[in-house]
Amino acid sequence: MNVHHYNDFIYRWTEDYKQRESLRAYLDNWAKFLLNGVAHRYDTRSTEPKDDVDVRKPKIFVDELYTNKMIKFTDKELMDHSITMVGAGTDTSSNSVAFTLLSLGMYPEVQQRVYEEVMRV
Template sequence: MESGELDFNEDAKDSKKLKVFLDILLELKAAGAHFTDDDIRDEVITMMIGGSETSALTNCFTLLMLAMHPEIQEKVYDEVYSIFGDTDRPLEMEDLGKLTYLEQTLKESLRLFPVGPVFLRKVTEEIEVGKYTIPKDCNVIIPPLNVHHNPKYYSNPKVFNPDNFTPEAIASRHRYSFIAFSGGARGCIGSKYAMLSMKVTIATILRNFEVHTDMKMEDIKLKVDLLMRSVHGYPLKLTTRDRRPSHVRKAQPNPNPSPVAVY
């Protein structure tokens, strides 16, 4: 089945790929549509300001998951190391496209903990869903959490597993089995920006620190207001990282490790 899940490394000029609303606005303007630069600027400002808290919460959930699953944290770090090595050079746009496992990890965090608890759609024509008839002009509330935790789409829906977002896994599922950014042309206008900014944040932290927690998956309780959050917060301990890749550290333990700073 064709997947509609967003590829955040995609070339937006490829008309066969799903585009988000901002891509469409820019293309329409280029084609002569009556959108001013101010119109597009206002959408971008909304995207950047409105998305700051959602991205921050997703970063918190992701770091918590990495702290609970050190083997996955090591795999993400090894990918980061393969690009940057033991350097402090800044991230560049081309680097972000190479962080594919980190992107899988972020998507899996969003699957388990979609910070946008619901989104709304208006039905434009009568449709049948199972044994129900939804009439035209009906407003529908769609909760991503229910979809993301459905064993019909994810075999172990309560388990944190970034391999749920390999290209093969995505292609095998319904196109709207992952709707953390809503879906379709009216999906989240800031989805690409959000993914890029979260990659920068997580990669920068993992280049310098290991993350740890005493919290367990069963300890996480969720609360919903405008956004979905952890009731007990995101208790993390950061320690300075031995920057060598995991296979080197395992084969050659550092006989004189630097003092570990705890944050």
């Protein structure tokens, strides 16, 4: 623990704060790029669905947030939600992969069967 992290006034002068702000700016730029792509896609497409497949096609999370008629999110809120979902998804996926690799390492016979099946495909 670092005592400099408790006081905001002091924390703003530390290298940790500068690094955090740099990473936050990187994430904000990524989220802006993502949302600009979504906005461009919705601004340039026609309002009429092309066929039945277009109607039944599920929307991804960002599309749902962007087109939600009940709640209008600000750009900042859309960016924050996007970053949160990517972070949560990354954490979940990495934990699943780590657990799978650990389990395969603990059971060599299962590891061998998985290897053989992968090589067959």
